[in-house]
Amino acid sequence: MLASSLSANTSAELRNEQVQKVDQFLQQFMVSDQAVMDLSLRFRREMDKGLCRDTNPAAAVKMLPTFVRSTPDGTEQGEFLSLDLGGSNFRVLLVKVKADGEQKVEMENKIYAIPEHIMRGCGSGLFDHVVDCLANFMEMKGIKNKKLPLGFTFSFPCLQTKLDESVLLSWTKGFKLSGVEGKDVVSLLRAAIKKRGDFDIDVVAVVNDTVGTMMTCGYEDQYCEIGLIVGTGTNACYMEQMRNLDLLDGDEGRMCVNTEWGAFGDDGALEDIRTNIDQEIDSGSLNPGKQLFSRRLNKLVRRLVPDCDVRFLQSQDGSGKGAAMVTAVAHRLAAQQRVRKLVLDTLRLSREQLLEVKRRMTEEMMLGLAKQTHEQTSVKMLPAFVRHTPDGTENGDYLTLDLGGSSFRVLLVRLRSGGHHKVEMHQKIYSVPQETMQGTGEELFDHIVQCIADFLEYMGMSGASLPLAFAFSFPCHQNKLDEGILLKWTKGFKASGCEGKDVVTLLKEAVRRRGEFGLSFVAVVNDTVGTMMTCGYEDPKCEVGLIVGTGTNACYMEEMHNIEVVEGNDGQMCVNVEWGAFGDNGELDDFRTQFDRAVDEGSNYPGKQSYEKMISGMYLGEIVRNVLLDYTERGLLFRGKMSERLKTRGIFATKFLAQIESDRLAMRQIRSILQHLGLTGSTCDDSVLVKEVCSVVARRAAQLCGAGLAAVVDKMRQNRNLNQLSVTVGVDGTLYKTHPHFASIMQETLQDLAPQCQVTFLKSEDGSGKGAALITAVASRNKS
Numbered sequence: 001m002l003a004s005s006l007s008a009n010t011s012a013e014l015r016n017e018q019v020q021k022v023d024q025f026l027q028q029f030m031v032s033d034q035a036v037m038d039l040s041l042r043f044r045r046e047m048d049k050g051l052c053r054d055t056n057p058a059a060a061v062k063m064l065p066t067f068v069r070s071t072p073d074g075t076e077q078g079e080f081l082s083l084d085l086g087g088s089n090f091r092v093l094l095v096k097v098k099a100d101g102e103q104k105v106e107m108e109n110k111i112y113a114i115p116e117h118i119m120r121g122c123g124s125g126l127f128d129h130v131v132d133c134l135a136n137f138m139e140m141k142g143i144k145n146k147k148l149p150l151g152f153t154f155s156f157p158c159l160q161t162k163l164d165e166s167v168l169l170s171w172t173k174g175f176k177l178s179g180v181e182g183k184d185v186v187s188l189l190r191a192a193i194k195k196r197g198d199f200d201i202d203v204v205a206v207v208n209d210t211v212g213t214m215m216t217c218g219y220e221d222q223y224c225e226i227g228l229i230v231g232t233g234t235n236a237c238y239m240e241q242m243r244n245l246d247l248l249d250g251d252e253g254r255m256c257v258n259t260e261w262g263a264f265g266d267d268g269a270l271e272d273i274r275t276n277i278d279q280e281i282d283s284g285s286l287n288p289g290k291q292l293f294s295r296r297l298n299k300l301v302r303r304l305v306p307d308c309d310v311r312f313l314q315s316q317d318g319s320g321k322g323a324a325m326v327t328a329v330a331h332r333l334a335a336q337q338r339v340r341k342l343v344l345d346t347l348r349l350s351r352e353q354l355l356e357v358k359r360r361m362t363e364e365m366m367l368g369l370a371k372q373t374h375e376q377t378s379v380k381m382l383p384a385f386v387r388h389t390p391d392g393t394e395n396g397d398y399l400t401l402d403l404g405g406s407s408f409r410v411l412l413v414r415l416r417s418g419g420h421h422k423v424e425m426h427q428k429i430y431s432v433p434q435e436t437m438q439g440t441g442e443e444l445f446d447h448i449v450q451c452i453a454d455f456l457e458y459m460g461m462s463g464a465s466l467p468l469a470f471a472f473s474f475p476c477h478q479n480k481l482d483e484g485i486l487l488k489w490t491k492g493f494k495a496s497g498c499e500g501k502d503v504v505t506l507l508k509e510a511v512r513r514r515g516e517f518g519l520s521f522v523a524v525v526n527d528t529v530g531t532m533m534t535c536g537y538e539d540p541k542c543e544v545g546l547i548v549g550t551g552t553n554a555c556y557m558e559e560m561h562n563i564e565v566v567e568g569n570d571g572q573m574c575v576n577v578e579w580g581a582f583g584d585n586g587e588l589d590d591f592r593t594q595f596d597r598a599v600d601e602g603s604n605y606p607g608k609q610s611y612e613k614m615i616s617g618m619y620l621g622e623i624v625r626n627v628l629l630d631y632t633e634r635g636l637l638f639r640g641k642m643s644e645r646l647k648t649r650g651i652f653a654t655k656f657l658a659q660i661e662s663d664r665l666a667m668r669q670i671r672s673i674l675q676h677l678g679l680t681g682s683t684c685d686d687s688v689l690v691k692e693v694c695s696v697v698a699r700r701a702a703q704l705c706g707a708g709l710a711a712v713v714d715k716m717r718q719n720r721n722l723n724q725l726s727v728t729v730g731v732d733g734t735l736y737k738t739h740p741h742f743a744s745i746m747q748e749t750l751q752d753l754a755p756q757c758q759v760t761f762l763k764s765e766d767g768s769g770k771g772a773a774l775i776t777a778v779a780s781r782n783k784s
Helices: 002-027 033-051 123-141 185-196 209-220 276-283 298-304 318-345 351-369 441-458 503-514 527-538 594-601 610-615 617-633 655-660 666-676 684-719 734-738 742-753 767-783
Strands: 078-085 089-098 104-113 149-154 158-162 165-168 202-207 226-230 234-241 254-258 396-403 407-416 422-431 465-472 518-525 542-548 552-559 572-576 725-732 757-763
Touching (some): 033 298, 089 123, 089 318, 104 123, 104 318, 123 185, 149 185, 149 209, 165 185, 185 202, 202 318, 209 226, 209 234, 209 254, 318 617, 351 684, 351 742, 396 441, 396 767, 407 441, 422 767, 441 503, 465 503, 503 518, 518 527, 518 767, 527 542, 527 552, 527 572, 527 725, 527 767, 552 610, 552 684, 594 610, 610 684, 617 655, 617 734, 655 684, 666 684, 684 725, 734 742, 742 757
Parallel strands (some): 078 149, 149 202, 396 465, 465 518, 542 725
Antiparallel strands (some): 078 089, 089 104, 158 165, 226 234, 396 407, 407 422, 552 572
16 A cells, blocks of 8 residues: 555655756747737737838848729629639639629639649749649639639739739748749740730739738728738738838828838847747748747737737638739729729819919900900909008008908008118907898998907007008999909809999098098098008019918009009009909819809809819819719729718818828818818728819819919019010918918919929018008009
């Protein structure tokens, strides 16, 4: 019994000792949470190195661009071949994608073996074998006479320069073929097909198996933006923002990046967690020193990134279907691009067209100046009765009322003469309610006078009687400086009983009705003229004013002998071009698009302000909205799903154009704007298309504005018989000031169309209100 008991104890001790040895042996394979977190940070650093052009050559994780720019959206359709090569067996598939009402994919495939001697032979032998199997499959399916698009899943590290070109960097997974590394595998495949000569295919895309997996699952789940392979080898891919992909030019949209993470650690970054066994396996492998990355990810992902809702979707159909989906997406994108180009080309203007706009503008300006044709022309060329610019001797306090949109300003401008002329300004901004804009004239002017009274009280000047400069930014006919006959409302105003009336009289009547203060003198000044005078106070060469904001207009100093509607031939007078109406007599009909016509028909004044409706801030957002509606109806945008909010007129504000094009983070900005429009399911691809539309619409507006300005400055040059004109343009308006590209495109166009004019642009920092006060001050000085 004792011997038996001793024997049992000894056996137990031996077992315990063996368990301890096993535990000690296995301990080296255990990685702590802290080590895993550290590993994650190391890998992120390697990813960043791989994405950067300068550090990519030294990075272990190569972050290879795949040129796959989009995931499936469910509208793909057609027949596609797929070749899935990534191991000792490969598949040929026929994939039929249907999108009639519901997404459906039908697949037929056959698996072919790659003999050992071919896997270790020469590259031409491999591709000849693959093409023979492809021919066998096509003959078996009765499709050998069709030239079908083919997606090539090639599951080895490759450097891609485009979607259908991929250079093998190195073999993995037991392959050791000569004459392939450093070569384009698509060219090798095409050469083998050509050598065989009895069929043809169209190789549209070559993709990594990981990318194929992402695309397969992406067809089932639109949120799938990562592909993961853990099998014979391991790898991952994901959709990266183009702005982070320094290896390629361009920063819009996204591209799938093949991380090739299997090589993580090749530079020694994993030595502290590798075991002796890992090292022995590595030294005995076909590629010693390569492919060291650990594979345990599933549970750890959620622990490492708790803020990310990560779901894993198993690919049931392998990467072959994914290659077909990449090809199908490429086909869809190419077809959509053709349609988009046709649509957007209607909004693109050639140099010849812009020169023609300039010529027609010049012609209309001449007609507007002539007494005989003034009434018939669309460009009215209204005399502003401003004959003098400030000389620095102006003194006194002036009220300025700046009305030109849904908000207006009341200002007190204090001019002080002396060695350094000085301007002191106080202002308050008031709004004009929509019902007042479209009510009666009496209601509108009573509201304005109420705001003036409020301002005087705010300044502690109640009951004062001051000269007033009325910056009135609507088409007016003037016979003198203190009279302005409103020709027509624009910019959404429709107050009744005003057109054909003198706005100074309407204002004075409203002042009398209120009876709280007086106006000693009122000068009517167009905002464009006010802008010119403001900038002219700073730069004596400023002889042109330009507004590009809610509306658009220009003014310039014209020779008196050319202004037939005003008596006198000596000197100059500022002419208010009123170019917003250019085109109202059909001058722009051949440049207007279906979108311009839709905006015009939905406006308050159909058939009026044609040029303004193609340029100004009040209308550009509407043009964009109408293009987006057309895109959506064609299935080019938002997967063809129409948002009711997008159908609402005015919902796409012009300020969105500036926000969308403002910076490299614009895609995030666009998604936010689209959500505001009720398009919560919009994709990154949608954002890219919206930005493209905004860019084209804004560019055309800037070019048209530049063409009009070229007509103005070239006329001034010819008036003065100069070979070269040097002039400054004073500019105001939110569109010009806030849009990131409008000013530069407009200036480029102007320089191109008027090369004999050296034009400097000076932004009006004080608005047209200061200019109006200066005009009033000059007029008061001349009267005394």
